[in-house]
Amino acid sequence: MKVLIPTPLRSYTRAGEVEATGATLAELLGDLERRYPGLRFRVIDEQERMRPHIRFFVNGEQVFDLTRPLRPEDSVQVVQALSGG
Amino acid sequence: MSRTGPRAERRSRSRTGRGSPARAQKTPTPARRPRPAGRVLVLVATRKGAWLYRGDAARRTWRADGPHFLGHVVNHLVLDPRDGRTLLAAAKTGHLGPTVFRSTDLGRTWKEAARPPAFPKAPEGEKGRAVDHTFWLTPGHAAEPGAWYAGTSPHGLFRSADGGVTWDPVSGLNDDPQYRSWMGGAQDGTPDGPKLHSIIVDPRDPAHLYLGMSSGGVHESLDGGRTWAPLVRGMEVVEALDPSNITFHDPHCVRLCPSDPDRLYQQNHCGIYRLDRPSSEWVRIGKSMPGRIGDIGFPMVVHPRDADTAWVFPMDGTSVWPRTSPGGKPASYVTRDGGRSWRRLDSGLPERQAWWTVKRQAMAADARDPVGLYLGTTGGELWASRDEGGRWGCVARHLPEIYAVEAAEAR
Numbered sequence: 001m002k003v004l005i006p007t008p009l010r011s012y013t014r015a016g017e018v019e020a021t022g023a024t025l026a027e028l029l030g031d032l033e034r035r036y037p038g039l040r041f042r043v044i045d046e047q048e049r050m051r052p053h054i055r056f057f058v059n060g061e062q063v064f065d066l067t068r069p070l071r072p073e074d075s076v077q078v079v080q081a082l083s084g085g
Numbered sequence: 086m087s088r089t090g091p092r093a094e095r096r097s098r099s100r101t102g103r104g105s106p107a108r109a110q111k112t113p114t115p116a117r118r119p120r121p122a123g124r125v126l127v128l129v130a131t132r133k134g135a136w137l138y139r140g141d142a143a144r145r146t147w148r149a150d151g152p153h154f155l156g157h158v159v160n161h162l163v164l165d166p167r168d169g170r171t172l173l174a175a176a177k178t179g180h181l182g183p184t185v186f187r188s189t190d191l192g193r194t195w196k197e198a199a200r201p202p203a204f205p206k207a208p209e210g211e212k213g214r215a216v217d218h219t220f221w222l223t224p225g226h227a228a229e230p231g232a233w234y235a236g237t238s239p240h241g242l243f244r245s246a247d248g249g250v251t252w253d254p255v256s257g258l259n260d261d262p263q264y265r266s267w268m269g270g271a272q273d274g275t276p277d278g279p280k281l282h283s284i285i286v287d288p289r290d291p292a293h294l295y296l297g298m299s300s301g302g303v304h305e306s307l308d309g310g311r312t313w314a315p316l317v318r319g320m321e322v323v324e325a326l327d328p329s330n331i332t333f334h335d336p337h338c339v340r341l342c343p344s345d346p347d348r349l350y351q352q353n354h355c356g357i358y359r360l361d362r363p364s365s366e367w368v369r370i371g372k373s374m375p376g377r378i379g380d381i382g383f384p385m386v387v388h389p390r391d392a393d394t395a396w397v398f399p400m401d402g403t404s405v406w407p408r409t410s411p412g413g414k415p416a417s418y419v420t421r422d423g424g425r426s427w428r429r430l431d432s433g434l435p436e437r438q439a440w441w442t443v444k445r446q447a448m449a450a451d452a453r454d455p456v457g458l459y460l461g462t463t464g465g466e467l468w469a470s471r472d473e474g475g476r477w478g479c480v481a482r483h484l485p486e487i488y489a490v491e492a493a494e495a496r
Contacts, residue, residue, distance in 0.1 A: 008181050038197045042181040045215035046203035053180040080180040 001070065003032065004077040009043070012036040020076075025056060026066040028076060043078065053081040125451045126191075126495040127459050128172070129467055130159040133485035135174055137162075137192050139495070144457050144471050147480050153192060161446060161489045163222040164191075165248075167230055169496030173249045175219035175235065183218045185235070187249045191495055200251040202235045202243035204259065214239055221446070223284040226291030236281030240268040240298050242310065257311040258296075258304075264313065267301050267331040275299055282445065283339035287346050295339060295349070302334035303351065319367035321355040338385040338445040345392035350424075352385040352397055352445070359424050370424025374399070378411050378418070378429075384448035388456060388473075393423045396430075396450070396474060398443040398460060409440040417448075417458070417474050433477035434468070441466070446489035461487025 003020050005013045013036050020035065022028030026048075033040035043054045048066060050056065056063045057077040058070065070076070127138040127147070136151030153159075157176040165171035172192055177183040185198040207213025216237045225232025225244075235243040235252060242255040258264055274280060280299045287293035292309040295316070302317045315331050322333040335354035342348040347362040357371030357380045371380025381402030388394035396419050401407045410416070416431035441464035451457040458470040465484035470477045 006180075008178055037199065038184065041201060041203070042184065045182060046205070047207055047213035047215050049215065051180070051182050 001028070001072055002075045003028070004075070006078055006080045008080055009039055009078065012039040012042075021072070022070055024066065024070060025058070025063060025068045025076070028070055029066070055079045055081055123169075123494045123496060125453065125457060126164060126493045127449075127467070127469070127480075128162040128164060128489075128491040128493060129461055129481075129484065129487060130162040130174070130446075130489035131461075131465070131485040131487050132158055135159040135162045135176075136481075136484065138467065138480060144451075144453070144469070147469075149481065150192060153195070154186065158218065159488065160218055160220045161222045161491075163224065163491055164493035164495070165224050165233075166493065167224065167227055169494060171248060173222050173233060175222055177218045183216050183237075185219060185222075185249055185252070189248075198245075198250055198252065202237055202241065202252040202254075204241060204254060214241065216241060217278055219243075220280045221282040221284055223286065226286050227288070229291050232291070234284040234286070234294075236284050236296065238274065238278035238280050240274075240279050240281045240301060242281060242284070242296065244310065255310045257306070258313050261313070267315075268298065269301065269332045283336065285339065285341045285349075287341070288343065289346055295341065297336035297339045297351075299337060300332060300335040300354075302331045303336050303339055316360070316365055317367075318365055319360075319369070320351075320353060320358060321369065323355065337383045340385045340387045340395070342387045342392035342395075344388070344390045348392045348423075350385050350387055350395045352382050354381070354402075356380045357382075357385075357397055357424065368424070370420070371397075373425060374418060374427050375429075378416075379403075382443075383445035384443050384460070385445075386448050386450050386458065389450060389452040390454075391421075394419065394421050394473075395424070396448070396458065397427075398448055400442040407440075409442050413438050413440050415439050415441065415462075417460070417477075419474055430470075430474035431477075432475060433470075440464075444488055446491075447487050449490050449492040451492040452494065457492060459490050459492050461490040463487065 020031040022031050029040050125140040129136040134152035134155040138147040159176050161175045172188040174186040184201040186195045188195045204214040219235050219237050221236035223234045231248045233245040233249050242258045243252045245252045283297035285295040294306040297303050302315050304313045305316045306313045317334045322328045326333040337352045339351045349360045351358040356369045358367040359370045360367045374380040378399050382397050382399045386396040398417050401409050401411045415434045416429050418427040420427050441462040443460045447461040449459050456473045458474050460468050463486050467481040468477050469480050
């Protein structure tokens with residue numbers, strides 16, 4: 001499925017949009033890690049929690065649960081939250 | 086279990102009648118002479134990236150190399166003295182989680198650690214800890230190539246055996262129940278989170294370690310980190326708090342003297358101290374600082390060859406803790422007699438209306454003769470002195486807030 005990558009993570013992907021697979025958001029992140037080593041830990045901590053300033057959207061809807069099922073036609077967006085200077 | 090408390094400390098000391106068991110096997114380390122060749126490399130870590138400043142042979146002019154990791158919060162950038170080529174950078178961004186970058190060619194190319202410092206996954210139903218940032222990096226002992234230590238926020242000690250590629254938690258500290266209680270919670274740390282810092286490896290013994298926790302005290306291990314004991318006797322805490330509670334102790338920076346590894350200096354939230362092992366009682370040597378300046382600050386710098394000489398950079402620790410240079414007049418202070426007296430060193434520094442200060446990792450000495458001193462300010466300026474603080478000159482302005490400065494010998 002299509003995954004939109006925010007600029008802070010493009011040092012890993014070298015692209016703003018990549019393809020990855022997974023039946024859940026967790027599996028998708030596992031596939032992204034296989035393709036782009038190091039990426040997952042920058043957005044998910046060691047306790048399997050989303051980093052405080054990283055957000056995930058599936059088909060435009062914000063998702064907070066890594067077990068969220070995904071379908072091949074879904075579009076996933078990784079977004080960095082706003083921040084100050 | 087940790088070896089904790091005065092009773093355990095006495096037990097340990099009684100085995101040799103002098104100090105630690107490890108110390109009994111140590112031999113004195115001769116003072117190292119300045120290296121005549123090579124160049125001093127000043128490593129500057131900032132809130133928005135890192136820079137390398139390469140000096141000429143006389144340390145008069147400096148060439149900036151950077152930014153590296155522009156936009157990353159870089160808490161520490163350290164050169165491995167064992168090869169003079171490998172750099173490690175502790176980094177994160179405002180959005181992304183923490184990591185460690187590694188260069189084996191003095192910063193020309195970088196690779197990310199394959200497994201950065203991270204706590205183990207907590208059992209189901211328990212709230213586990215997550216590293217917010219790696220704060221401190223220390224190369225391991227000369228006899229252990231590839232060994233590195235990292236201190237994190239929240240408090241955590243990590244070790245790498247492969248030059249910083251993969252990192253493992255030091256469970257003897259991180260998971261010890263007594264230490265977990267002394268580490269306290271987020272409110273027991275600095276406004277930017279608790280910091281595990283000042284990881285020191287005894288140059289005579291790779292198993293003899295020290296570290297500091299802000300807050301949470303100074304601690305010592307004699308067995309490579311498997312067990313730890315507090316080393317806080319003589320240290321003061323904030324008025325009305327109980328000094329017997331290890332959590333209340335806030336060492337800001339601890340340094341071991343390379344020329345006499347039995348001597349340590351400490352800049353604390355509550356004064357400047359010296360410790361001469363095998364004693365385990367810190368002596369507050371900051372009382373001899375001028376009263377109008379006080380003895381509060383962040384950095385502590387030791388001389389590479391003279392254990393009686395050390396430098397501090399005081400800050401205003403009155404009222405609401407402005408943490409600026411006292412009176413807006415920045416100055417370093419040096420002792421040449423182990424803390425019995427202090428001399429102000431402000432020649433070349435701004436004479437007034439300079440409200441910056443120097444963080445705990447942001448002041449360093451090189452190993453030349455005379456010693457070069459380097460400091461980075463919260464206002465993004467890098468200052469240097471080629472004569473042990475006698476005269477200061479500004480090397481760089483307009484950098485981001487400087488978090489750490491290290492002086493090293495590049496090969």
